[in-house]
Amino acid sequence: MMHEHHPLVGREIAIRKAMPLIVRVAADTARFSLRIDPAEIEKASKAFGLNLPAKIGETAISGEKRAICLGPDEWYLTAPxxxxxxxxxxxxxxxATAVHSLVDIGHREVGIEIEGSDAVLALQSALAFDIEAMPVGSGCRTIFDKAQIVLLREAENRFRIEVWRSFADHVWGLLQAAGREIELDI
Structure with missing residues (x-):
């Protein structure tokens, strides 16, 4: 019998100073990679129960369902x-009516939430783009140090990282180091 291993269970990074930073494990969710012809987006939206965004980088949220357009024919979907x-x-x-590929990727990924007025600073420690220019409500696939992630900007000071389980400890360690430097004003 295979035992499920979540590399980040029970962990939290809490930097409490004038500008707090909290990094915590996100609640588990169903995760899917969807590839479908953009001409069939209405059918896919109906199947998922959420209007899928058509523009790369846009996100759509309804209740606990989320869709991020990662490419011209690619979406990252999460649901309870x-x-x-x-x-x-x-x-x-x-x-029967639309050729597509829906792959369950929930077993390979975990979520990390980063929140607080120093969230941007913590993320910039390992991202190679100007995260301040990332609009609220957007998402992208990017590289965090050497790990591929999906990054969501949920609010001005709240982000979510979706990362492969095998890279979760690495990403967590980088966020922990960044948090420590922020705490010490380095």
Missing amino acids: LAEQEAVEQAFADLY
């Missing part, structure tokens, strides 16, 4: 674990 089978069935039914 309780809805995973329903999402899979809806897309299985969609095969």
